[in-house]
Amino acid sequence: MKILHVLDHSVPMHSGYSFRTLGILREQRARGWDTCHLTSLKHTREGPPEEEAEGLVFHRTPMPPGRGAGAWPLLREHALMRATEARLIEVVRKERPDILHAHSPALNAVPAVRVGRRFGLPVVYEIRAFWEDAAVSHGTARAGDWRYRLTRALETWAVRHATAVTTIAEGLRGDLLARGVPPEKVTVIPNAVDADAFRTSGRRDPDLEARLGLGGCVVLGFLGSFYGYEGLDGLLRALPDIARRRPEVRVLLVGGGPEDARLRALAADLGVADRVVFTGRVPHAEVQAYYDLVDVLVFPRARIRLTDLVTPLKPLEAMAMGKPVLASDVGGHRELIRDGATGWLFPPDDPAALAAAVDRVLADRARWPAVLEAAHAYVEGERSWRAVVARYEGVYGPLVPPSRRRPTSAAPQPADMAAEA
Incomplete structure (x- = not known):
């Protein structure tokens, strides 16, 4: 089984986000799963298109020509999602994963859902925090304003269209259930440490x-x-x-x-x-x-x-x-x-x-x-990574047919991959 993780950013940038990612990836590999990794334009540290860090290779998303960080709101986010989607298509063709696993925010989940549809791949969306609440906490939005409501709507769209959803806390899961998301769709996979x-x-x-x-x-x-x-x-x-x-x-x-x-x-x-x-x-x-x-x-x-x-x-x-x-x-x-x-x-x-x-x-x-x-x-x-990452088995398992639970090199190609290869 091969999982393609779609990330906001990663090591060598240091943050709680990148350290959680590192813990997940290391333990998934220890379980015998194959992982590959793509970061969005929000990975701002300069580096090559494919970069090794902490023993893992990360595909980076290059800045599109003429698209700078100073673009207007909405246009900036739209350009970021389009860039992530274009790069994700390239990486899917190269890596041939069984599952797309997008990590918050929705700016990663929306491209993953679109690419998943294109290639017939299931999409897991992992929510570490709601993007709209993070924006309020950082002062870039106000609770209830138009940007907050639009961001919340985008998150809800991503949750509804993902194949499965995970959250890092019961509080996040409870909020999703209040939005009408079926309980069986949402699994809590909490934070952990080594x-x-x-x-x-x-x-x-x-x-x-x-x-x-x-x-x-x-x-x-x-x-x-x-x-x-x-x-x-x-x-x-x-x-x-x-x-x-x-x-x-x-x-x-x-x-x-x-x-x-x-x-x-x-x-x-x-x-x-x-x-x-x-x-x-x-x-x-x-x-x-x-x-x-x-x-x-x-x-x-x-x-x-x-x-x-x-x-x-x-x-x-x-x-x-x-x-x-x-x-x-x-x-x-x-x-x-x-x-x-x-x-x-x-x-x-x-x-x-x-x-x-x-x-x-x-x-x-x-x-x-x-x-x-x-x-x-x-x-x-x-709260060890071994105990927590074991929960992904219950999320991934129903999404991958037994015929595809074989060494990655022998995994069959989705029709669209074979047609476009």
Whole structure:
């Protein structure tokens, strides 16, 4: 069985999206499935038309002549889909897959559906977040405006015309069912991690600790991208209250993003700049040393549709490496964390509640070993890539006739492929 994955972007670009893709592809190959891969124009890192990264070959979509990133909205998205569709036709003829597996957004799913029809191939559409909600969270659209409604309609069209649909969270599945999508069409294949990849030394690097001024401190940490929905402003607003109760606490923010400048200004306005360490982005190979400095990882996501429907990767990574996790009680976090059992939850958008939760967790260190053990067992048992990717068998299986479940080199050619080869 050969699966052609249609992707927004991939490694060597680093993001939660590309890391999930990498986990899926590696485990699918470990199961004996053949995979090939195409990225859209949104893979903006320069490279050859076919590029090897992390031991995988990715087909890239070239920018059409005369089509730049500055095109008008709608025209830009239409051009992106047309470019993806044209490149996908080329790759299908070359790779001869059994299944097209398009990953969100709908800008990838629509070309996949059209090409699937052309070649008589089934299409799986994997939704990691709704494109319209992501646009709202990034400030490029407003909930309910014409662009939001149009994007939502495009997503719904893609879901209805795909052969099968997967989502990364129960919240996303529930939203699709409310749109009238048949329950049997939608399978949840959640986020996962490779627990072995997140082993920590358990020791702080003394030089890094000294350089950041964190010696003798209790460190609350966040490592990732600084978007508004992450709620990092709430963590800073809670810090004066936390400091009054526990003056030894410092906040370590590793990363960057659209909120970076605003967060630095807010820390100064609140009078806590001396208690917050902003490192900026750090090389991926050095991230673990920063994790080792953290006592409690805090994920204070704000409550919006995106955070209620989508489960993030970062808390799972923290649980895998044996770090205490304190997170806001939004839907995406509730699918990962059982309060007091595998981590701790607090009411979202409430700095006072966050401050009280920090005090409660730090006062309850005797319970940490049991909580951390339960969290690690949950990740290994239910959120490993081996356990999660096994669910694709139930999605792919009904789409591929037994006669085509043979070595890829012997797979028959769909009629259109043979006619056009």
